[in-house]
Amino acid sequence: MNTKTSAFWMPFTANRKFASQPKMIEGGEGMYYTTEDGRQIIDGTAGLWCCNAGHSRPEIVEAVSSQIKILDYAPSFQLGHPKAFELAERLVALSPATLDHVFFTNSGSESVDTALKIALAYQQIRGKGQKQRLIGREKGYHGTGFGGISVGGLGNNKRFFGTALPTDHLPHTLNPENAFSRGLPEANKNQLAELEAIVALHDASTIAAVIVEPVVGSAGVIVPPQGYLKKLRALCTAHDILLIFDEVITAFGRIGSAFAAQEFEVLPDIITTAKALTSGVIPMGAVFVSNEIHETFMKGPENAIELFHGYTYSGHPVAAAAALACLDIYEKEKLFKHSKAISSHFEDAAHGLANCANVKDVRNYGLMAAIELNSSPSGVGTRAFEVFNKCFFEKDILVRVTGDVIALSPPLIASEQEITRLFSQLAEAINETA
Secondary structure: OOOOOOOOOOOOOOHHHHHHOOOOOEEEEEEEEEOOOOOEEEEHHHHOOOOOOOOOHHHHHHHHHHHHHHHHHHHOOOOHHHHHHHHHHHHHHOOOOOOOOEEEEEHHHHHHHHHHHHHHHHHOOOOOOOEEEEEEEEOOOOOOOOOHHHHHHOHHHHOOOOOOOOOOEOOOOOHHHHOOOOOOOOOOOOOOOOHHHHHHHOOOEEEEEEEEEEEEEOOEOOOOOOHHHHHHHHHHHOOOOOEEEEEEOOOOOOOOOOOHHHHOOOOOEEEEEHHOOEEEEEEOOEEEEEEHHHHHOOOOOOOHHHOOOOOOOOOOHHHOOOOOOHHHHHHHHHHHHHHHHHHHHHHHHOOOOOOOOOOOEEEOOOOEEEEEEEEEEOOOOOOHHHHHHHHHHHHEEOOOEEEOOEOOOOOOOOOOHHHHHHHHHHHHHHHOOO
């Protein structure tokens, strides 16, 4: 292995550990990555929850190449280019009713910070500037911007940086009594009592928004209990609090519908997206906002900037071209329907690992699954990381590890045979590292 590893400070990585045993990927096509030593490994994680259409799709490659030849870059500050407007129209045609406006970003982290800023500004513009408090949830992941880590509920992401915004957090919904549930687990009693307590403590007049992932991804596929999201929507409406769905992971077919909001029949005020918007090819995010929020910003003088926010690469023409080509693939190949169609096989395959060594829980929804292991005596995450290594180096599959959880989220193009192989190889790796 000739690649030097010291110059690149890798994100969310034990860099010294990586340097001692690098895992290098040199190519990708369809469902597979190619490693440095030439092995084909099944991508069981869609990259990082993002490559929903698979890897190196010719249609996206051609769209990106053609766009660079025509227009490589144009700013979105006081200027426009056709691809960004075309993409926005395509996206709102997919989105839940009344979320008819899109603000472009470059990542999930930027989408979350954008959504939070829009929520705070909206409250101020409508004369309720005292509504500044934000509510997240334990175990929630909302990116790594200061807004995202403020509302996020993962301790390691906050520990060294402080909290930049006034926030509270709802309890997570992971209940040991619901272990090995298939799909939505049973509802917990008083599952949203904490929101009522937060409202009673601070008063609803001070709370701007609640942000949650419909299905928690990064903390280990935590599926909402039955009725939880609908009750959350009702409480937010009753207390005049905006509801933000962070769909950076769940949007674009991951759980069988274009958006989790549609899958669970719950209409938030704002939706954040990124990742699968371009199938991971070029960084891009999109924030969907309700007509009511958008119109509130549009009531000032016509020559005034309505929102003092944006990014150099908002609506980048090459990213927009990639996204449009990606949407064409989703539509032409009916990948959202395919995702839903194979989800029962995916569920059966995941729960087939329930009796493997040290398996503590199996959770799933759509094409998302978590295999949670009992902690090793040598520390949290040690056993799962050993499984991760065995999967990569010996079983030719890529899985994701977060603590003691092994998470899986393959591209939507996966076949039943590939899903079977993915879980079969994972079962071997778990048993062999017992």
